[in-house]
Amino acid sequence: MARFTRSNTPLLEPAVSLIAGILSFALPDRSDSYAVSGLVLGGLLLAVVLVKYLFTDRIASWKRILAWSLFFCAGAAGAALHRTDPAPAIEHHGERLTFLGRVESIPDIRGRWCRSTATLFCFADSISGQWIPLGDIFVRLYADTSARNPRLRIGDIVRVRGRLYAADSSGYDLYMRRTRGITARCFAWTVSRIGTDTTWGTRIESLRNKLGNELLSGDATSPDDAGNIMQALAIGNQSYIDPQLRDxxxxxxxxxxxSVSGLHVGIIFMILNLLFGWIRLLRRGYIALGILVILSLCGYAVLTGLSPSVIRAVVMFSLLQTGLMLSRYTNSFNTLCAAALLILLWNPYYIYHIGFQLSFAAMVGIITLYQPLARFRMPRHTLLRWLWSLTLVGITAQVGTFPLVMYHFGQLQLAGLLLNPLIWFTVPAIIGGSLLYLVSHWEWVFALTRTVTDWQNAVITRMGSHDWVAVTGIRLSGWACAAIYLAIIALIVWINRRSALRTRSYFSRNADTGAPAVRTEK
Structure with a gap:
């Protein structure tokens, strides 16, 4: 494993500085966030300068400190530009109005309410009847199914009569405002369709809905757990999964x-390189294969809804494919930092997305801990080596994610280590089989994929019925989660220093001139 130095991980410091700038502006969620960001930047610069003059000048050069400051300011500025304004929803909180809007997501019927997301363009003034612009606020729409309302479809332009409730500035409402821009809930008892607007977003969602329906068994009288899981794994539509199975x-x-994430994108990446590897034999075949793989990954990201974890994975594997296309070797940790920089520059509030956090935490755990642990002990038998490698991937990923799981969900899962070797057999088969069926419509592929999915569901349901598989009711504060991650970082540093033949500090004089990585870390 290559040592992490300033030479082979040059994007680590810019990524950390950018994240610090985003958090300094977005985390307080106050009107004076600019002042908070300025105070944080000033405090950090003062601390660095004091350390540089009083203790050691090896911490950074003045050019490097200036670069840190610029990335910090870029993060704060990006968070300011992407902040969702809740003022229009707050202004009309609790009012009963008639709105004009567009359905933006596939409607999901749950009991009395048909749930979807919608953009509200304007509302009718109760006195003059004139339409007054709202500024295109994004809301969670609940349409009453007990009334004689038409069945909503994605892309519908609708006139709704209902009550608007502004989202809170804390908890889940704050999370949805930061990650998806949803600023209110609208409970509508009267809905009328007045037209259809086919934007690119609605066309993609309609295509996802159509492909998802092709993966169902066609028996509408009974729940189709296998088809719903195939939809979730292949195209990212998990709206219809049974709550008990989800639990x-x-x-x-x-x-x-x-949730489609780095695991799914990595499987697609491997399948594409295996299926079209013969293109390398052609003249400039590496370039043609790289372009094909990157375009296919981008298309898959669009098809699955462009979630932050998918974007992260597509960016990272695209950078890896670019390195292979140009016959260049890359450092996986530096590639991960590059993916973080590109994604957060595009939308700084992706940092609050749970899938984004878990995806990056899992990748950091795998990249930094897998090879030292594998070097410490690895069976000689080929099958045992493969099984132990899969187990190590699961262990290192869980080391990186368990504090976040406890913080967000209040759980600590213990059965994941036993199931990880299993899912490395079943998940690629389900994803590959589902996508192959959508392209070919071979019935035997559909039947075989459903059989594998049913078996996976049965094993997970059986194991999930036991009490020992998870510790629930955990309450972990943000500061406690941060303290655990500091301990994990210390563990990573200690393991990597012990596993290396030569010890080199990240802040040593030779750190800037260290040899770059010459192998691609997995």
Missing amino acids: SYSRTGVAHLL
Whole structure:
């Protein structure tokens, strides 16, 4: 494993500085966030300068300190530009109005309410009847199914009569405002369709809905757990998964399978390189293969809804494919930092997305801990080596994610280590089989994929029924989560220093001239 120095991980410091700038502006969620960011930047600069003059000048050069400051300011400025203004929703909080809007997501019927997301363009003034612009606020729309309302479809332009409730500035409402821009809930008892607007977003969602329906068995009288799981793994539509089955996946520590993330994109990456590897034999075949793989990954990201974890994975694997295309070797940790920089520059509030956090934490755990642990002990038998490698991937990923899981969900899953070797067999088969069926419509592929999915569901449901698979009721504060991660970082540093033949400090004089990584770390 290559040592992490300033030479082979040059993007680590810019990524950390950018994240610090984003958090300094967005975390307080106050009107004076600019002043808070300025105070934080000033305090950090003062601390660095004091350390540089009083203790050691090896911490950074003045050019490096200036670069840190610029990335910090870029993060704060990006957070300011992308902040969602809740003022229009707060202004009309609790009012009963008639709105004009567009349905933005696939409607999901749950009991009395048909739930979807919608953009509200304007509302009718109760006195003059004139339409007054709202500024296109993004809301969670609940349409009453007990009334004689039409069945909503994505892209519908609707006139709704209902009551608007502004989202809170804390808890889940604050999370949804930061990550998805949802600033209110609208409970509508009267809905009328007046037209259809086919934007690119609605067309993509309609395509996802159409492909998802092709993965169902066609029997509408009984729940189709296999088809719903195939939809979730292949195209990222998990709206129709049975709550009990979802709870079994969560309790056993494999709920990440239901959200398309780096694991799914990595499987697509491997399948594409295996299927089209013969292109390398052609003249400039590496370039043609790289372009094909990158375009296919971007198309898959669009198809699955462009979630932050998918964007992160697509950016990272695209950078890796670019390195292979140009016959360059890359450092995986530096590639991960590059993906973080690109994604957070595009939308700084992705940093609050739970999938984004878990995806990056898992990758950091795998990149930094897998090879030292594998070097410490690895069986000689080929099958045992493969099984132990899969187990190590699961262990290192869970080391990186368990504090976040306890913080966000209040759980600590214990069964994930046992199930990880299993899902490395079943998940690639389900994803590959589902996508192959959508392209070919071969019935035998559909039947075989459903059989594998049913078997996976049965195993997870059976294991999820036991009490020992998860410790629940955990209450972990943000400061406690940060303290655990500091301990994990110390563990990572200690393990990597012990596993290296030569010890070199990140802040040593030779750190800037260290040899770059010559192998691609997995």
